Amino acid sequence: MGNESSDLLRGTLTTLVLSLLASKRLYGYEIAKEIRERTDGLLHLKEGSLYPALHAMERAGLLNAEWVETRQGPKRKYYLLTRKGRSVLAERASSWRQFRDAVDRIVTTQPEGGTA
Amino acid sequence: MGNESSDLLRGTLTTLVLSLLASKRLYGYEIAKEIRERTDGLLHLKEGSLYPALHAMERAGLLNAEWVETRQGPKRKYYLLTRKGRSVLAERASSWRQFRDAVDRIVTTQPEGGTA
DNA sequence: TGGCACTATATAGGCAGTCTAGGCAATGCG
DNA sequence: CGCATTGCCTAGACTGCCTATATAGTGCCA
DSSP: OOOOOOOHHHTTHHHHHHHHHSSSSSHHHHHHHHHHHHHOOOOOOOHHHHHHHHHHHHHHEEEEEEEEEOOSSSSSEEEEEOHHHHHHHHHHHHHHHHHHHHHHHHHHHHOOOOOO | OOHHHHHTTTTTHHHHHHHHHSOEEEEEHHHHHHHHHHHHSSOOOHHHHHHHHHHHHHHTSSEEEEEEEOOOSSOOEEEEOOHHHHHHHHHHHHHHHHHHHHHHHHOOOOOOOOEE
C-alpha cells in the first residue's frame, strides 16, 4: 500500500517550507537539510520533490528567489517569503492544526476491543 | 495547487478507519458519517475513496467483512479488525504521532520576520 | 404516479504531489 | 585520478484520493 511517510508528507511539504522561510532566507539544499535535522531524520523530503515544489511556490508568488555566488562550490538559490507567501503560511499552518486535532480526536482514542 | 485537505488526508485515511474499527464494527457508510461528525465536518472522506480503501484493507488482511440484512433499506457490509489490522493500527497510530510531532516542531514555531 | 431525498455499496477514470533515477557542475581529499 | 559532497535541475512513474456515475430499496409528498 505505497510509501506511508511520503503520503503523510503530502500536503504538508509546502507548509513546512513556508514555515522555515518565515524566519530566515534559505536555499533549497539547506531547506532539505534543516528539515531532516530538525526532525531527527524522520522527515526527509527528496530533492526531486523539493525543487519542483519551490518552483511552483515561486510561480504562485509565495516566494522570491535570488542567486548568490559562493566563494567555493556551486552558487545557491536563496528563497524568501513574499507578503502573499506569509499570508498563505498563516492559512496553511492553521489548517494543519485543525487537521492535526481532527485526526487526534479519532486516532488518539484507543479503547480496548476484541479481535476478529 | 490542488485540494489541500485531500492531500493532508492522504496517508491518514487508513489510520482513521482502523482507529474507528478498533472499538466497534461499522459499515462503510457509517464510517464516513462518524468521521464527519466526530470532526465537525472538517474531515470528510468521499465514498469514492472510502470503499476502494476498505477493499484494499480487506485484501491486505486488515479487515474482515460480513454482510448483514436490514429490516429496511439496503444491506450493510460490516467490517471489523483482524489481529493483523490491530497490529497495523498500532504501527500507523505511532507513525502518525511521530509525524505530527515532527511537523509541529517546524510549523508551530512562528517567529517574527520581515517580508520580501 | 412521479419525483426526490436518503441509505448503502460499487467502479472507472482523472488529477496532482511525491518519488525514482538520472544529469550537470564545482570543490576538496586521498 | 576517482570519489564524496555541495548544489541545482528535470522527466517520467507511482498511487491514493477525487469526481462522476451506476445500482437499488425505502419513505415522503404532491
